[in-house]
Amino acid sequence: MPKPYPREFRDDVVRVARGREPGVTVEQIVKDFGVHPMTLFKWLRQADIDAGATPGTASTTAMQAASSTTGRASTDRSARVRW
Template structure:
């Protein structure tokens, strides 16, 4: 996947596209900047969301959501480790075959 274009470049291209002369096509602007028309259309759509002119998630909201999902995954992993540790420790504390006989006598004495 190619590296994303810098935000400043995107903002400049969107500004040029928004201020284009009547009759000038987006495809021509996109070609001038070396990007696809669909890329420019997506950038313009996202710019409208950022400006509040269109509903949707802003970059900040998307970033916050991505960070929250990472944190949730990390906490779920930590929770699984703690759950396994608790299960292991509870098994270690159960009386097992190595404990003294039920008769109460010492196994080495007759």
């Protein structure tokens, strides 16, 4: 699985996409930053959710849920290991 893009990079790309000049397309932005168009659209959607403009699960809530699940899963696996 590829490494996720750094949060600062994602925020910069979203900021540029939101503030683009008339006539500048999303395709030009993704080409300049080297990301897939669907990736940018997902980032834009998540930014709307994080800002409260669209219903959904905020990034911080999703990260907290994932980290608590990951910790529990590793604890469950270690409990099943028999030496």
